[in-house]
Amino acid sequence: MSTTQSERLRELLEPLVTSQGLDLEEIAVDSVGRKRVLRVVVDSDTGADLDAIADVSRALSAKLDETNAMGEGAYDLEVGTPGAERLLTEHRHFVRATDRLVKFQLTEGGELVARILEVDQEGIDVEVPGVKGRKATTRRLGFPEIAKARVQVEFSRKDSKDSKKAMKEEEEA
Template sequence: MVERSSRLPSQRQVIELLEGEFARAGYDIEDVVIDTSARPPRIAVVADGDDGLDLDTIAALSRAASELLDDLDTSPYVLEVTSPGVDRPLTTPTHFRRARGRRVEITLTDGATVSGRLGDCGDETVALVVREGSRADLAVHEIALSTIVNAVVQVEFSPPNPRELELAGLAGEET
């Protein structure tokens, strides 16, 4: 009888083992959380892609991750592959690019808070479609990423304003 190790892989080991397979499928590993206090222990892999993750993609990534992790000599664990969730702060140019067309709330280094629809995103700036003036006219403001302290996607329950989408560079596209 072979005795199995009671150890789990480290976060780094999981990332190194899975990142190639996830990248081939078009997804990035955003984070790996290993919870040894749960019973059984839990390995959560947070992944994201340009088009987000749907349930079929999560299932396929879970199967691939499970096959790769099963080759390790570890104790039993529960594997979860998930998306970052709407409450994840936007911290990299890639996060902002993937949130293009969504409403966001941004806190700037001067303490000001601005909300609007995210438009074009570069490596150093983002465009934000905002309402301004007493008539709530729409305007596009360029914001340097270096001036953003915090940014989060806002949940919307109504369809986006077509003019906002047009100014965000998404006319005729679904967000």
Template sequence: MTTSSTRDRLTEALTEPMTALGLDLEAVDLSAAGKRSVLRVAVDKDGGVSMDDIAEATREVSRVLDDGDLMGERAYTLEVSSRGVDRPLALPRHWRRNVGRLVQVTFADPATEAVTGRLVSSDEDGAGLEVDGSPRRVLFDEVARAQVQIEFTKHEES
């Protein structure tokens, strides 16, 4: 069985249990590490995930894996974590959860210059940014890539 088909089966099997915990299943990554596999599961929710959420998700993923034959006979290491700020903003909920943060946006149209601005609003179609003090509407279907930028100083609300 291929890693891709195993990952798809894992995603299908884990989505409902994570939803029941109030979590969104953001990513399931499976990779080989010598004789073992490494299964990385990323979860998120509005307001962010706590260590208790991660512990509960880890227990539930372990239960699902133990109850089924999803990983086969191969030994594996399980890592459950939050989505993290390094992942691209790919869905409207990612944008909504990052309102107030600094975001860099690269557009699908190469003639449109990338922008970095403060994410001030988000809906199902797009987001509002404040770029150099001016409002800017960004439609999601125009975005090639968007990512939160790490800030080392706390942003003061105006």
């Protein structure tokens, strides 16, 4: 049974990432011109700040140098977090996206844009925004009903808890 380089690297690096309190979300080796780039995406329930990224990057770099897992040629190591419009593929991704607006492609066809309210083992409860003055409605989606889900970027959210908190702090200052 053959394994890909990415799978071998995942086996080598995942314990290090986990020991830093992070999840290894993605690993990819790409060729950019004559260089190779190892891209490692990490995350956690509370997110990963720059210090955590730097720490895990140093640990991964040391392990890669020690084991020569990338071979003799030059390569760049890039460690980061998932993008703003991340694809939700694991249960933990849906949990982390609670209170976020998500675009769902449904297995039966069609799309739905809704805010994740709650996640359990069988599926999620979402709030579908009202259209043309109508009130928002709630809906239950079982995981088998979801073909694809991607977080949406929101530049301004009128009812955001964070923006209300920030406005209150500004008033008090």
